[in-house]
Amino acid sequence: MSGAVSYERVRDHLGRLKMDGALLALDDVLERGQKEERLPVEVLDTLLEREVNARFEKRVRTYLTLSGLPVQKRLEDFDYEAQPQVARDVIEELSTLRFLHNGENVLFLGPCGVGKTHLAIGLALKAIERGHRVYFLTLHDLVTKSRLARERNWAGRLISTILRADLFVLDELGFQPLEPGDATFLFEVVNKRYQHQKSTIVTSNKSFGQWGDTFPDTTLAVALLDRLLHHATTVNIRGESYRLKNRREAGLIGTLGASSGDEAGKPKSG
């Protein structure tokens, strides 16, 4: 068989095997192999590596789309000097994703604007980039979705979707009071993830002691906390809002409204 026919056959096989990454890299890999006098097995190795890398990148893109992350915030862009309450070494340890492999949870607590969602999204992005499935929901989205799902008898499917994620991010717990059906659903989600040893990141503007106030009954709040805190890292951020701080430092506003205590109880999303 001539080289030209073999080349055509290789292209055809790669196409049929849906090895698009290898197909795209074929000419480049063959040319370099020839120029650098590589062994056939080395050329094959490079070609397969290009396919594996392309598949991984595609997976990352798909997981990013499916994750529901509202914006992309990177841990590298977090300003630790502006928020001395956040220990860089704790965040760096979390960014190794050991917590995810161990099925541990992470809780970011603090008033509006201190970077809870930023840090949660930063960790979520790290997880996606390393090939993990992430699912992000605000509590409000979870309540809306779960009501619809219960109405249409899909509750099981919604729970399965949330359970399938290697990392579930629940943003803004405590921003709204929960009705009994919503609270039970939330408990089921947290409990199932706990039983399957899968990580959850929660952000909340309420301290643990205040969580009971947003639940229809304290027993459920305690049971939920029990599951979440069994294996967990809690990051308490008691600083002031990053945006307010910046504006204040730029001389645009006074200190009014910038204290953490003022903002903590406001039922406003940050």
Ligand code: ADP
């Ligand atoms: P929270 O969820 O605690 O209400 P966010 O994470 O939404 O706060 O932060 C509000 C805004 O301020 C976001 O745009 C976020 O990226 C930014 N921000 C907050 N803290 C920091 C920080 N320490 N460094 C960089 N950006 C920050």
Ligand code: MG
């Ligand atoms: Mg937030």
